[in-house]
Amino acid sequence: MSNSKKKGFFLTRWFxxxxxxxxxxxxxxxxxxxxxxxxxxMLKAFLSKHTVRVGLIGxxxxxxxxxxxxxxxxxxxxxxxxxxxxxxxxxxxxxxPAELNGNVRxxxxxxxxxxxxxxxGKIHTWGYTRITDKVDIANIPQEVxxxxxxxxxxxxDHAVAMASDGQIYVWGNTRLQQAKFSxxxxxxxxxxxxxxxxxxxxxxxxxAGNQFxxxxxxxxxxxxxxxxxxxxxxxxxxxxxxxxxxALTSNEYICLMKDGTVAYTGYKDKGSPFAAIxxxxxxxxxxxIAATSGSVAALTEDGQVFVWGPSxxxxxxxxxxxxxxxxIFGGRAHYNALMEDGSVVSWGNNKYHQTExxxxxxxxTIYTGNFQNYAVDxxxxxxxxxxxxxxxxxxxxxxxx
Numbered sequence: 001m002s003n004s005k006k007k008g009f010f011l012t013r014w015f016x017x018x019x020x021x022x023x024x025x026x027x028x029x030x031x032x033x034x035x036x037x038x039x040x041x042m043l044k045a046f047l048s049k050h051t052v053r054v055g056l057i058g059x060x061x062x063x064x065x066x067x068x069x070x071x072x073x074x075x076x077x078x079x080x081x082x083x084x085x086x087x088x089x090x091x092x093x094x095x096x097p098a099e100l101n102g103n104v105r106x107x108x109x110x111x112x113x114x115x116x117x118x119x120x121g122k123i124h125t126w127g128y129t130r131i132t133d134k135v136d137i138a139n140i141p142q143e144v145x146x147x148x149x150x151x152x153x154x155x156x157d158h159a160v161a162m163a164s165d166g167q168i169y170v171w172g173n174t175r176l177q178q179a180k181f182s183x184x185x186x187x188x189x190x191x192x193x194x195x196x197x198x199x200x201x202x203x204x205x206x207x208a209g210n211q212f213x214x215x216x217x218x219x220x221x222x223x224x225x226x227x228x229x230x231x232x233x234x235x236x237x238x239x240x241x242x243x244x245x246x247a248l249t250s251n252e253y254i255c256l257m258k259d260g261t262v263a264y265t266g267y268k269d270k271g272s273p274f275a276a277i278x279x280x281x282x283x284x285x286x287x288x289i290a291a292t293s294g295s296v297a298a299l300t301e302d303g304q305v306f307v308w309g310p311s312x313x314x315x316x317x318x319x320x321x322x323x324x325x326x327x328i329f330g331g332r333a334h335y336n337a338l339m340e341d342g343s344v345v346s347w348g349n350n351k352y353h354q355t356e357x358x359x360x361x362x363x364x365t366i367y368t369g370n371f372q373n374y375a376v377d378x379x380x381x382x383x384x385x386x387x388x389x390x391x392x393x394x395x396x397x398x399x400x401x
Contacts, residue, residue: 093127094372094384100124102380108208109331109369110154113137121148123161131157137172144169154369155208162206166192168215176211176227185215185223209248210293216246220258222265232266239265247291247330249274249309254296260285262298278306290330292348297335299328305337313349321345329368331386336368344375354386 093112100107103118113127115137123144129137137159147163154160158172158179167189170179181189188201205216212226212233220241224233231251243265245256254274255265264275274296281298288299294311303324307316313333321337325345329336334348334355342362346355352371360375360383367374375383 094374094386095126096374096382096384097124097126101382104376104380104382105150106152107367107374108152108154108159109367109372109374110137110159111156111370113154114372114374115152115154115159117149117152117161121150121164123149123152131173135173139171141169141171144171151203151206153206153208153213155213156210158208158211158213160206160208160213162203162215166201166203168203168206170213173211176230178211178213178226181225182223185225205245207246207248209253210250212248214246214248214253216243220244222246222255224253232268232272234267235265236267236269239263245289247289247296249291249296250293254289254291256286256289256298260287260301262286262289273310274308276308278308280304281306288327290328290335292330292334293332295330297328297330299325299337305335307335315348317347319345319347327366329366331368331372332370334368336366336373338363338366342378346373352386356385358383358385 094114096114096116099122100116100118103120105117105119105121107114107116110127113125113129116124116126118124123140125138125140131137135157144161147161147167147169148165149161150164151162152160155172155178158170158174161169163169168181168185172178188198191198192201199219200217200221202218203215204218205214207214209231211230212224212228214233215223217223220243222235222240222243224235226233228234231253233253239255239257242257242259243255244258247254247256252264252266252268252272252274255263257263262277262281264272264277266272269275278298281300284304285301286298287301290297290299292311292313292315294313295307295309295315297305297307297315299305303321305318305321305325305328307318309315311333315333315335321339323339323341323343325337326340327338329338331348331354334346334350336357337345339345342360342364344357344360344363344366346357348355350356354371354373357373360377362378363375363383364378365376367376371386373384373386377383
């Protein structure tokens with residue numbers, strides 16, 4: 001390019017810059033120079049990429065949740081429950097079969113499962129029923145299926161059923177003497193099978209706990225069997241024949257006597273925290289008892305509820321009742337009180353919504369155990385609350401399940 005042409009080219013560019021603005025090339029160069037700072041580069045990338053914006057917003061939300069969340073949702077890192085170790089996630093712990101609605105004869109709540117018997121004598125199971133890789137509560141023995149079952153009890157690892165002829169059956173984990181009856185029990189059941197009447201084997205209450213069980217006869221005779229290394233399941237002879245009701249904790253039990261008093265009838269005697277009967281019960285007539293895994297409760301004739309034992313899960317924080325309590329029931333760490341008007345009041349540990357009893361009326365009876373609550377109203381309809389239940393309403397059974 002000659003000198004004259006070069007001079008003409010530069011003059012043309014100068015003219016454009018002075019009077020016509022930058023040409024496209026210059027504008028592109030200047031624009032690029034304007035965004036060379038780190039902040040502007042990051043801002044440009046943020047505004048131009050959708051995934052980056054989403055990621056930043058997500059990070060901010062997580063940061064705020066971690067910072068503010070603990071103020072609203074309390075997390076106790078020291079809390080643990082051995083009964084829920086190594087369990088898979090599930091939402092059917094309380095998915096009662098439709099056949100039982102309006103047809104309940106008895107219900108028992110185990111650790112993570114439930115068993116129920118209809119008025120037709122047929123047994124149903126639900127929830128997580130597997131105890132070990134080889135033991136499953138849902139595998140009901142054929143002799144139990146064929147029997148006319150009238151009463152049930154659910155323990156930590158075994159189930160108990162009683163037939164109309166007085167025979168008791170145990171299945172599940174039976175390796176630790178859960179199914180080993182005493183000689184007196186075996187003799188009484190054999191006599192009952194032959195049709196012989198025996199007031200000592202007119203069973204009115206059946207219970208199951210942590211590797212042990214109990215059966216109470218109408219004449220006040222109490223039978224206890226199971227793993228004696230796990231629980232104090234002996235009975236002092238002076239109490240035999242005087243018992244009106246029994247309540248099981250994780251490894252001990254208390255009794256309501258026919259004279260309206262409460263007694264610890266095991267061999268630990270004063271060595272047990274449950275033997276320290278509250279002074280407030282002195283002179284009062286007790287009409288009902290219940291127990292959680294670590295506490296016991298007594299209901300007096302005037303409607304007062306007393307709770308004692310070593311538990312620290314809130315069971316001792318008995319609420320103020322607006323009406324009179326008719327009966328009490330215990331789960332793993334919570335209680336239910338059935339009021340005279342048919343409503344329900346709950347208290348204790350609420351980690352799994354155990355104490356969020358719905359506003360119910362006309363309740364006839366309650367079945368409580370571990371983290372589960374089942375209530376039957378005067379029309380026979382079943383209500384439930386507590387552990388996750390994917391197709392259950394909080395106030396009544398959902399017919400669409």
